[in-house]
Amino acid sequence: MRQNVSSGSPFEPLVGFxxxxxxxNRVVVAGTAPIWxxxxxxxxxxxxxxxxxxxxLSALAEAGGAPDxxxxxxxxxxxxxxxxxxxxxxxxxxxxxRPAATMIVVAGxxxxxxxxxxxxxxxxxx
Numbered sequence: 001m002r003q004n005v006s007s008g009s010p011f012e013p014l015v016g017f018x019x020x021x022x023x024x025n026r027v028v029v030a031g032t033a034p035i036w037x038x039x040x041x042x043x044x045x046x047x048x049x050x051x052x053x054x055x056x057l058s059a060l061a062e063a064g065g066a067p068d069x070x071x072x073x074x075x076x077x078x079x080x081x082x083x084x085x086x087x088x089x090x091x092x093x094x095x096x097x098r099p100a101a102t103m104i105v106v107a108g109x110x111x112x113x114x115x116x117x118x119x120x121x122x123x124x125x126x
Contacts, residue, residue, distance in 0.1 A: 005062045007055065020059040025124040027063045030057045031076070031117050032110070041113040046081035049075070049089035052118040057093070060122055068097055069122040075103040076117045086116055 006012055007019035014124060020029040020106060032055045034041055034048035073094070077086055083103060090101065099120070109117050 003063055005059045007059065010076045019055075022063040022065075022124075023056050027060055027065050027069070027122040027124065029120045029122075031119045032059075033111065033114050033117050041111070042114070044116075045077075045093050045115050046085040046089050048094075048114065048116040049086045049118070052116055053089060053093050056118060056120050060120065065122045065124050067093055067114045069124050070094065070097060070099045070120050071123050072099050073101045073122040074119045075101070076106050076109065077103060078106060078108055080105050080117060090118075 001022075001024060003022040004018040005020035005022070009019070012018060017030055019032070020027055025038065032052045034051040035055075036042075036051065060066070060069070065075065073090065075086055075090060077083060083105075094101070109115075
């Protein structure tokens with residue numbers, strides 16, 4: 001069974017990707033940027049991390065999952081000075097779940113307004 005989850009991004013058909021893909025009990029959520037529906041990007045790193053988490057968890061829910069199902073996350077940040085606030089936002093959701101997590105400092109992201117991008121993987125129970 002394959003289920004593709006769309007966020008409605010105009011880039012999905014252009015680039016050929018889905019916000020999330022579920023196959024059997026596995027869900028993979030693509031790299032997720034901190035964009036609001038009106039293309040607003042909050043410059044605050046914590047707000048960006050929270051927005052990425054909100055979008056990812058929404059896609060996960062649409063695929064039938066919940067935060068407790070998350071087994072891996074990846075956080076891409078453009079400056080090590082924001083690691084603590086991004087980590088705190090991540091911890092606000094996952095401190096009890098404690099998925100395997102990686103935070104990577106990158107030279108840049110596609111949109112210069114973004115300082116955070118995240119992705120996750122989940123294995124659905126039951």
